[in-house]
Amino acid sequence: xxxxxxxxxxxxxxxxxxxxxxxxxxxxxxxxxxYLEEGIAVIHKKPTPITVVNVDYPKRSxxxxxEAYFKLPSTTDYNGIYKGKYIDFEAKECNLVTSFPFSSIxxxxxxxxxxxxxxxxxxxxxxxxxxxxxxxxxxxxxxxSFYNDCSRKSLSxxxxxxxxxxxxxxxxxxxxxxxxxxxxxxxx
Amino acid sequence: xxxxxxxxxxxxxxxxxxxxxxxxxxxxxxxxxxYLEEGIAVIHKKPTPITVVNVDYPKRSxxxxxEAYFKLPSTTDYNGIYKGKYIDFEAKECNLVTSFPFSSIxxxxxxxxxxxxxxxxxxxxxxxxxxxxxxxxxxxxxxxSFYNDCSRKSLSxxxxxxxxxxxxxxxxxxxxxxxxxxxxxxxx
Numbered sequence: 032x033x034x035x036x037x038x039x040x041x042x043x044x045x046x047x048x049x050x051x052x053x054x055x056x057x058x059x060x061x062x063x064x065x066y067l068e069e070g071i072a073v074i075h076k077k078p079t080p081i082t083v084v085n086v087d088y089p090k091r092s093x094x095x096x097x098e099a100y101f102k103l104p105s106t107t108d109y110n111g112i113y114k115g116k117y118i119d120f121e122a123k124e125c126n127l128v129t130s131f132p133f134s135s136i137x138x139x140x141x142x143x144x145x146x147x148x149x150x151x152x153x154x155x156x157x158x159x160x161x162x163x164x165x166x167x168x169x170x171x172x173x174x175x176s177f178y179n180d181c182s183r184k185s186l187s188x189x190x191x192x193x194x195x196x197x198x199x200x201x202x203x204x205x206x207x208x209x210x211x212x213x214x215x216x217x218x219x
Numbered sequence: 220x221x222x223x224x225x226x227x228x229x230x231x232x233x234x235x236x237x238x239x240x241x242x243x244x245x246x247x248x249x250x251x252x253x254y255l256e257e258g259i260a261v262i263h264k265k266p267t268p269i270t271v272v273n274v275d276y277p278k279r280s281x282x283x284x285x286e287a288y289f290k291l292p293s294t295t296d297y298n299g300i301y302k303g304k305y306i307d308f309e310a311k312e313c314n315l316v317t318s319f320p321f322s323s324i325x326x327x328x329x330x331x332x333x334x335x336x337x338x339x340x341x342x343x344x345x346x347x348x349x350x351x352x353x354x355x356x357x358x359x360x361x362x363x364s365f366y367n368d369c370s371r372k373s374l375s376x377x378x379x380x381x382x383x384x385x386x387x388x389x390x391x392x393x394x395x396x397x398x399x400x401x402x403x404x405x406x407x
Contacts, residue, residue, distance in 0.1 A: 073334045075294050078268035081284065096269065096287035106263050110298060115339030119306040146261045151303030 055124045055159040055166070058206040059109065065204040066113075072210055074111030074118055080104055106143045107154075113210060114219050119147045119154045120171075120209075128162040133178060141178055142191040144171045153217050157198065157209055160188065167195035168212045221249055243312045243347040243354070246394035247297065253392040254301075260398055262299030262306055268292055275315040294331045295342075301398060302407050307342045308359075308397075309334045318373040321366060332359045341405050345386065345397055348376065354381035356400045 059076065066072040085098035107121040121140055125131045136156075144154045154171035169186075171196050177186065196216050201208040213219060247264065254260040273286035282385035295309040309328055313319045324344075334340045357374075361382050365374065384404050389396040401407060 067334065070337070073340075074336070074340055078266040078290075079271075080266035081269050081271075081287070083267075083269075083287075090253040093288055097285060099269070099287055100281055101284070102266075112307075112335050112338045112340050114304040115305070117300040117303070119300075125279070143261070146255065147300050149258070150261055150300045152261075183223050 053206065055122050055157070055207070059122055059124050059157065059209075062205045062207045062209070063109075063111075072111060072113035072118070074109055074113065076109050077104075077106065083149055088157060103137060103139070107140055112190060113153070113213065116219065117147065117150075117152045117155060118213070119152045120143065120157055122157040122159075124159045124161060126161050128188065131158060131160070131191065132185040134184070141175060145175055148172060148175070153213060153219075155209075155213075155216075157207065158191065158195065160191065163188070165190055166198040166207055166209075168198050168209055171194045241394065242303070243310050243345070243395065246388075247345065247397075248392045250395045251297075253298075254398060260299060260301035260306070262297055262301065264297050265292075265294065287294065290328070291325060295328055301401065304407065305335065305338075305340045306401070307332065307340045308345055310345040310347075312347045312349060314349050316376065318375050319346060319348070319379065320373040322372070329363060336345055336360060336363070340401055341407075342400060343397075343401075343404075345395065346379065346383065354363055354386040354395055354397075355379055356386050356397055356404060357365070357383045358404060391397070 056076070063072075063074045063076070064076060080102040081099050082102050083096050083099045085096070087095045087097050089095060107119055109122060110117070110119045112118060119156065121136065121144070124129070125133055127137065136160070144156075148154050148171050152171075156169045156174055158167045158169055159165075160167065174186075177190070177194075179182075196212050198207055198209050198212050200206045201211065244264070247308075251262045251264070253282055254262060268290040269287050270290050271284050271287045273284070275283045275285050277283060295307055297310060298305070298307045300306060309324065309332070310389075311319070311321065312325055331345075336342050336359050340359075341362050344357045344359070344362055345355075346355045346357055348355065357379070365371075365382075366379070386397050386400050388394045389399065
Protein backbone atom coordinates (compact mmCIF):
# COMPACT_ATOMS: atom_id res chain seq x y z
CA UNK A 32 0.00 0.00 0.00
CA UNK A 33 1.07 3.53 -0.65
CA UNK A 34 0.85 6.15 2.11
CA UNK A 35 1.08 9.56 0.47
CA UNK A 36 1.13 11.27 3.87
CA UNK A 37 3.71 9.08 5.57
CA UNK A 38 6.28 11.84 5.70
CA UNK A 39 3.91 14.00 7.71
CA UNK A 40 3.60 13.64 11.44
CA UNK A 41 -0.21 13.84 11.55
CA UNK A 42 -2.65 12.40 9.07
CA UNK A 43 -6.38 12.30 8.95
CA UNK A 44 -8.12 9.13 10.13
CA UNK A 45 -9.02 6.92 7.18
CA UNK A 46 -9.50 3.38 8.39
CA UNK A 47 -11.87 1.51 6.19
CA UNK A 48 -13.42 2.07 2.81
CA UNK A 49 -16.72 0.76 4.04
CA UNK A 50 -16.79 2.54 7.39
CA UNK A 51 -14.89 5.69 6.59
CA UNK A 52 -15.37 8.27 9.32
CA UNK A 53 -16.42 5.80 12.02
CA UNK A 54 -14.43 6.06 15.22
CA UNK A 55 -12.79 3.11 16.94
CA UNK A 56 -15.39 3.50 19.68
CA UNK A 57 -18.22 3.22 17.12
CA UNK A 58 -16.58 0.15 15.60
CA UNK A 59 -16.07 -1.52 19.00
CA UNK A 60 -19.62 -0.74 20.11
CA UNK A 61 -21.02 -2.27 16.94
CA UNK A 62 -18.76 -5.31 17.24
CA UNK A 63 -19.80 -5.76 20.89
CA UNK A 64 -23.46 -5.45 19.92
CA UNK A 65 -23.01 -8.23 17.37
CA TYR A 66 -21.05 -10.38 19.83
CA LEU A 67 -23.92 -9.94 22.32
CA GLU A 68 -26.68 -10.67 19.82
CA GLU A 69 -24.89 -13.75 18.50
CA GLY A 70 -24.20 -15.07 22.00
CA ILE A 71 -20.43 -14.84 21.49
CA ALA A 72 -19.50 -12.54 24.38
CA VAL A 73 -20.96 -9.91 26.72
CA ILE A 74 -18.67 -6.88 26.61
CA HIS A 75 -19.76 -3.29 27.19
CA LYS A 76 -18.15 0.11 27.19
CA LYS A 77 -18.37 1.73 30.59
CA PRO A 78 -20.12 5.10 30.70
CA THR A 79 -17.88 8.17 30.83
CA PRO A 80 -17.45 9.15 34.49
CA ILE A 81 -19.07 12.50 35.22
CA THR A 82 -19.36 14.48 38.46
CA VAL A 83 -22.85 15.96 38.67
CA VAL A 84 -22.99 19.28 40.56
CA ASN A 85 -26.46 20.65 39.82
CA VAL A 86 -29.70 19.07 38.68
CA ASP A 87 -32.98 20.78 37.83
CA TYR A 88 -36.22 18.90 38.30
CA PRO A 89 -38.69 20.65 36.00
CA LYS A 90 -42.32 19.63 36.47
CA ARG A 91 -43.53 16.85 34.16
CA SER A 92 -40.19 16.30 32.53
CA UNK A 93 -36.95 14.48 33.05
CA UNK A 94 -34.33 15.67 35.52
CA UNK A 95 -31.96 18.03 33.72
CA UNK A 96 -28.31 18.20 34.74
CA UNK A 97 -27.25 21.85 34.51
CA GLU A 98 -23.71 21.66 35.89
CA ALA A 99 -21.35 18.70 35.66
CA TYR A 100 -17.72 17.93 34.89
CA PHE A 101 -15.83 15.11 33.22
CA LYS A 102 -13.79 12.97 35.61
CA LEU A 103 -10.63 11.03 34.84
CA PRO A 104 -11.51 7.36 34.41
CA SER A 105 -10.05 5.13 37.14
CA THR A 106 -10.33 1.96 35.08
CA THR A 107 -10.24 0.94 31.45
CA ASP A 108 -13.21 1.63 29.18
CA TYR A 109 -14.33 -1.90 28.27
CA ASN A 110 -14.91 -5.06 30.21
CA GLY A 111 -17.05 -8.16 30.17
CA ILE A 112 -17.03 -11.92 29.80
CA TYR A 113 -16.00 -14.29 26.99
CA LYS A 114 -15.77 -18.09 27.26
CA GLY A 115 -16.10 -17.75 31.03
CA LYS A 116 -13.09 -15.42 31.19
CA TYR A 117 -13.00 -11.86 32.48
CA ILE A 118 -12.07 -9.53 29.61
CA ASP A 119 -10.69 -6.03 30.20
CA PHE A 120 -9.26 -3.57 27.71
CA GLU A 121 -8.59 0.01 26.84
CA ALA A 122 -9.12 1.35 23.31
CA LYS A 123 -7.00 4.11 21.81
CA GLU A 124 -6.77 5.86 18.49
CA CYS A 125 -3.46 7.34 17.43
CA ASN A 126 -2.91 9.79 14.58
CA LEU A 127 0.89 9.74 14.75
CA VAL A 128 2.72 7.82 12.04
CA THR A 129 5.73 6.42 13.82
CA SER A 130 4.69 5.89 17.45
CA PHE A 131 2.01 5.69 20.14
CA PRO A 132 2.91 7.97 23.07
CA PHE A 133 2.45 6.71 26.65
CA SER A 134 1.00 10.09 27.52
CA SER A 135 -2.18 8.93 25.74
CA ILE A 136 -2.87 6.40 28.47
CA UNK A 137 -3.43 7.33 32.12
CA UNK A 138 -1.13 5.79 34.73
CA UNK A 139 -4.12 4.55 36.75
CA UNK A 140 -5.38 2.74 33.66
CA UNK A 141 -2.03 0.94 33.46
CA UNK A 142 -2.33 0.16 37.17
CA UNK A 143 -5.84 -1.20 36.58
CA UNK A 144 -4.59 -3.47 33.78
CA UNK A 145 -1.81 -4.67 36.08
CA UNK A 146 -4.33 -5.38 38.87
CA UNK A 147 -6.76 -7.39 36.74
CA UNK A 148 -3.95 -9.41 35.13
CA UNK A 149 -2.83 -10.47 38.63
CA UNK A 150 -6.31 -11.89 39.14
CA UNK A 151 -6.28 -13.81 35.86
CA UNK A 152 -7.93 -11.41 33.41
CA UNK A 153 -7.56 -11.44 29.64
CA UNK A 154 -6.33 -7.84 29.43
CA UNK A 155 -5.10 -5.85 26.45
CA UNK A 156 -5.11 -2.61 24.51
CA UNK A 157 -6.88 -2.12 21.19
CA UNK A 158 -4.85 0.42 19.28
CA UNK A 159 -5.97 2.02 16.03
CA UNK A 160 -3.09 3.54 14.08
CA UNK A 161 -5.00 5.85 11.79
CA UNK A 162 -2.05 6.71 9.55
CA UNK A 163 -1.58 3.04 8.70
CA UNK A 164 -5.28 2.17 8.61
CA UNK A 165 -4.63 -0.72 10.97
CA UNK A 166 -5.97 -1.95 14.32
CA UNK A 167 -3.79 -3.91 16.72
CA UNK A 168 -4.33 -5.90 19.89
CA UNK A 169 -1.44 -5.47 22.31
CA UNK A 170 -1.37 -7.94 25.19
CA UNK A 171 -1.54 -6.24 28.57
CA UNK A 172 1.61 -7.98 29.81
CA UNK A 173 3.60 -6.96 26.73
CA UNK A 174 2.48 -3.36 27.04
CA UNK A 175 3.09 -3.16 30.80
CA SER A 176 6.58 -4.65 30.56
CA PHE A 177 7.58 -2.11 27.96
CA TYR A 178 5.83 0.74 29.79
CA ASN A 179 7.53 -0.07 33.10
CA ASP A 180 10.98 -1.24 32.08
CA CYS A 181 11.89 1.00 29.27
CA SER A 182 13.18 4.54 29.27
CA ARG A 183 11.19 5.29 26.13
CA LYS A 184 8.02 7.33 26.31
CA SER A 185 6.16 5.67 23.45
CA LEU A 186 5.67 2.47 21.50
CA SER A 187 7.31 2.75 18.10
CA UNK A 188 5.23 1.64 15.13
CA UNK A 189 7.87 -1.01 14.44
CA UNK A 190 7.43 -2.34 17.98
CA UNK A 191 3.65 -2.36 17.51
CA UNK A 192 3.89 -4.33 14.25
CA UNK A 193 6.35 -6.81 15.79
CA UNK A 194 4.66 -7.29 19.18
CA UNK A 195 1.06 -6.41 18.45
CA UNK A 196 -1.51 -8.60 16.70
CA UNK A 197 -3.43 -7.15 13.82
CA UNK A 198 -7.21 -7.07 14.20
CA UNK A 199 -9.28 -7.46 11.02
CA UNK A 200 -12.96 -6.85 10.43
CA UNK A 201 -15.47 -9.67 10.00
CA UNK A 202 -18.03 -8.12 7.69
CA UNK A 203 -19.91 -4.93 8.40
CA UNK A 204 -21.39 -6.18 11.66
CA UNK A 205 -18.00 -6.80 13.32
CA UNK A 206 -15.77 -3.96 12.10
CA UNK A 207 -13.14 -4.71 14.75
CA UNK A 208 -13.05 -8.47 15.38
CA UNK A 209 -10.81 -8.53 18.44
CA UNK A 210 -12.43 -11.71 19.79
CA UNK A 211 -10.87 -13.69 16.95
CA UNK A 212 -7.45 -12.33 17.91
CA UNK A 213 -8.06 -13.15 21.61
CA UNK A 214 -8.67 -16.78 20.62
CA UNK A 215 -5.32 -16.95 18.89
CA UNK A 216 -3.19 -14.78 21.16
CA UNK A 217 -4.46 -15.93 24.56
CA UNK A 218 -4.95 -19.55 23.43
CA UNK A 219 -8.61 -19.81 24.51
CA UNK B 220 -34.37 -8.24 67.79
CA UNK B 221 -37.31 -5.92 68.17
CA UNK B 222 -38.63 -3.97 65.21
CA UNK B 223 -40.80 -1.16 66.51
CA UNK B 224 -41.72 -0.12 62.98
CA UNK B 225 -42.54 -3.52 61.58
CA UNK B 226 -46.23 -2.75 61.28
CA UNK B 227 -45.50 0.21 59.01
CA UNK B 228 -44.96 -0.24 55.31
CA UNK B 229 -41.99 2.14 55.07
CA UNK B 230 -39.21 2.66 57.59
CA UNK B 231 -36.11 4.78 57.58
CA UNK B 232 -32.82 3.15 56.67
CA UNK B 233 -30.91 2.13 59.79
CA UNK B 234 -28.42 -0.56 58.90
CA UNK B 235 -25.46 -0.48 61.20
CA UNK B 236 -24.65 1.18 64.48
CA UNK B 237 -21.17 1.99 63.28
CA UNK B 238 -22.09 3.18 59.80
CA UNK B 239 -25.50 4.66 60.38
CA UNK B 240 -26.54 6.80 57.44
CA UNK B 241 -24.18 5.19 54.92
CA UNK B 242 -25.87 3.95 51.77
CA UNK B 243 -25.41 0.48 50.34
CA UNK B 244 -23.47 2.10 47.49
CA UNK B 245 -21.10 3.75 50.01
CA UNK B 246 -20.65 0.43 51.81
CA UNK B 247 -19.98 -1.48 48.59
CA UNK B 248 -17.55 1.15 47.31
CA UNK B 249 -15.60 1.00 50.58
CA UNK B 250 -15.63 -2.80 50.58
CA UNK B 251 -14.43 -2.84 46.95
CA UNK B 252 -11.66 -0.36 47.80
CA UNK B 253 -10.47 -2.66 50.57
CA TYR B 254 -10.71 -5.74 48.34
CA LEU B 255 -8.60 -3.88 45.76
CA GLU B 256 -5.98 -2.64 48.23
CA GLU B 257 -5.65 -6.07 49.84
CA GLY B 258 -5.35 -7.81 46.47
CA ILE B 259 -8.53 -9.81 47.07
CA ALA B 260 -10.56 -8.74 44.03
CA VAL B 261 -10.88 -5.96 41.43
CA ILE B 262 -14.52 -4.88 41.36
CA HIS B 263 -15.74 -1.39 40.47
CA LYS B 264 -19.05 0.39 40.24
CA LYS B 265 -19.73 1.56 36.71
CA PRO B 266 -20.29 5.29 36.29
CA THR B 267 -23.90 6.43 35.98
CA PRO B 268 -24.73 6.67 32.27
CA ILE B 269 -25.39 10.26 31.24
CA THR B 270 -26.23 11.76 27.85
CA VAL B 271 -24.29 14.99 27.41
CA VAL B 272 -26.08 17.58 25.27
CA ASN B 273 -24.11 20.79 25.81
CA VAL B 274 -20.59 21.53 26.98
CA ASP B 275 -18.98 24.91 27.63
CA TYR B 276 -15.24 25.27 27.20
CA PRO B 277 -14.32 28.32 29.28
CA LYS B 278 -10.79 29.61 28.78
CA ARG B 279 -8.21 28.26 31.25
CA SER B 280 -10.63 25.98 33.03
CA UNK B 281 -12.18 22.56 32.77
CA UNK B 282 -14.94 21.80 30.29
CA UNK B 283 -18.29 22.43 31.94
CA UNK B 284 -21.30 20.32 31.01
CA UNK B 285 -24.33 22.64 30.99
CA GLU B 286 -27.01 20.30 29.72
CA ALA B 287 -27.18 16.55 30.27
CA TYR B 288 -29.68 13.85 31.16
CA PHE B 289 -29.59 10.60 33.08
CA LYS B 290 -29.89 7.50 30.91
CA LEU B 291 -31.31 4.13 31.91
CA PRO B 292 -28.45 1.73 32.63
CA SER B 293 -28.24 -1.13 30.12
CA THR B 294 -26.23 -3.37 32.42
CA THR B 295 -25.79 -3.95 36.14
CA ASP B 296 -23.87 -1.46 38.26
CA TYR B 297 -20.92 -3.57 39.42
CA ASN B 298 -18.54 -5.94 37.73
CA GLY B 299 -14.98 -7.15 37.95
CA ILE B 300 -12.80 -10.15 38.66
CA TYR B 301 -12.29 -12.44 41.68
CA LYS B 302 -10.22 -15.64 41.71
CA GLY B 303 -10.06 -15.46 37.92
CA LYS B 304 -13.86 -15.40 37.65
CA TYR B 305 -15.99 -12.69 36.07
CA ILE B 306 -18.21 -11.14 38.78
CA ASP B 307 -21.36 -9.19 37.94
CA PHE B 308 -24.04 -7.86 40.25
CA GLU B 309 -26.72 -5.30 40.84
CA ALA B 310 -27.16 -3.63 44.24
CA LYS B 311 -30.54 -2.54 45.54
CA GLU B 312 -31.85 -0.99 48.74
CA CYS B 313 -35.43 -1.68 49.74
CA ASN B 314 -37.39 0.22 52.39
CA LEU B 315 -40.43 -2.09 52.32
CA VAL B 316 -40.83 -4.47 55.23
CA THR B 317 -42.38 -7.53 53.65
CA SER B 318 -41.15 -7.62 50.05
CA PHE B 319 -38.79 -6.44 47.31
CA PRO B 320 -40.78 -5.37 44.24
CA PHE B 321 -39.58 -6.41 40.77
CA SER B 322 -40.36 -2.90 39.57
CA SER B 323 -37.15 -1.81 41.37
CA ILE B 324 -35.02 -3.66 38.84
CA UNK B 325 -35.03 -2.88 35.12
CA UNK B 326 -35.91 -5.70 32.70
CA UNK B 327 -32.71 -5.08 30.70
CA UNK B 328 -30.72 -5.57 33.90
CA UNK B 329 -32.36 -8.97 34.33
CA UNK B 330 -31.56 -9.70 30.69
CA UNK B 331 -27.95 -8.67 31.31
CA UNK B 332 -27.70 -11.02 34.31
CA UNK B 333 -29.17 -13.81 32.18
CA UNK B 334 -26.64 -13.10 29.41
CA UNK B 335 -23.55 -13.13 31.62
CA UNK B 336 -24.68 -16.27 33.48
CA UNK B 337 -24.87 -18.07 30.10
CA UNK B 338 -21.21 -17.19 29.62
CA UNK B 339 -20.18 -18.51 33.05
CA UNK B 340 -20.33 -15.39 35.24
CA UNK B 341 -20.72 -15.34 39.01
CA UNK B 342 -23.84 -13.14 38.97
CA UNK B 343 -26.08 -12.04 41.80
CA UNK B 344 -28.05 -9.27 43.46
CA UNK B 345 -26.99 -7.57 46.68
CA UNK B 346 -30.18 -6.56 48.43
CA UNK B 347 -30.30 -4.35 51.51
CA UNK B 348 -33.59 -4.66 53.41
CA UNK B 349 -33.45 -1.48 55.45
CA UNK B 350 -36.41 -2.36 57.68
CA UNK B 351 -34.65 -5.51 58.84
CA UNK B 352 -31.15 -4.02 58.90
CA UNK B 353 -29.91 -6.93 56.81
CA UNK B 354 -28.01 -7.40 53.54
CA UNK B 355 -28.56 -10.46 51.36
CA UNK B 356 -26.85 -12.00 48.36
CA UNK B 357 -29.37 -13.56 45.98
CA UNK B 358 -27.89 -15.82 43.32
CA UNK B 359 -28.65 -14.62 39.81
CA UNK B 360 -30.15 -17.98 38.80
CA UNK B 361 -32.44 -18.09 41.85
CA UNK B 362 -33.63 -14.57 41.19
CA UNK B 363 -34.16 -15.07 37.46
CA SER B 364 -36.11 -18.31 37.90
CA PHE B 365 -38.48 -16.63 40.32
CA TYR B 366 -38.69 -13.47 38.21
CA ASN B 367 -39.50 -15.40 35.01
CA ASP B 368 -41.65 -18.28 36.22
CA CYS B 369 -43.79 -16.77 38.86
CA SER B 370 -46.91 -14.67 38.62
CA ARG B 371 -45.82 -12.65 41.64
CA LYS B 372 -44.43 -9.16 41.20
CA SER B 373 -42.04 -9.15 44.13
CA LEU B 374 -39.81 -11.29 46.31
CA SER B 375 -41.39 -11.74 49.73
CA UNK B 376 -39.15 -11.18 52.71
CA UNK B 377 -39.74 -14.81 53.69
CA UNK B 378 -38.49 -15.90 50.26
CA UNK B 379 -35.44 -13.65 50.64
CA UNK B 380 -34.57 -15.12 54.06
CA UNK B 381 -35.05 -18.66 52.79
CA UNK B 382 -33.31 -18.35 49.40
CA UNK B 383 -30.91 -15.46 49.96
CA UNK B 384 -27.62 -15.58 51.83
CA UNK B 385 -27.02 -13.03 54.53
CA UNK B 386 -24.00 -10.78 54.05
CA UNK B 387 -22.19 -9.61 57.19
CA UNK B 388 -19.61 -6.89 57.63
CA UNK B 389 -15.92 -7.64 58.24
CA UNK B 390 -14.82 -4.70 60.35
CA UNK B 391 -15.16 -1.08 59.33
CA UNK B 392 -13.14 -1.48 56.14
CA UNK B 393 -15.47 -4.12 54.62
CA UNK B 394 -18.97 -3.05 55.65
CA UNK B 395 -20.58 -5.42 53.13
CA UNK B 396 -18.43 -8.55 52.84
CA UNK B 397 -20.10 -10.17 49.86
CA UNK B 398 -16.90 -11.87 48.72
CA UNK B 399 -17.05 -14.17 51.75
CA UNK B 400 -20.59 -15.16 50.78
CA UNK B 401 -19.50 -15.77 47.16
CA UNK B 402 -16.90 -18.24 48.42
CA UNK B 403 -19.55 -20.22 50.24
CA UNK B 404 -22.48 -19.91 47.86
CA UNK B 405 -20.69 -20.37 44.54
CA UNK B 406 -18.18 -22.87 45.94
CA UNK B 407 -15.06 -21.01 44.77
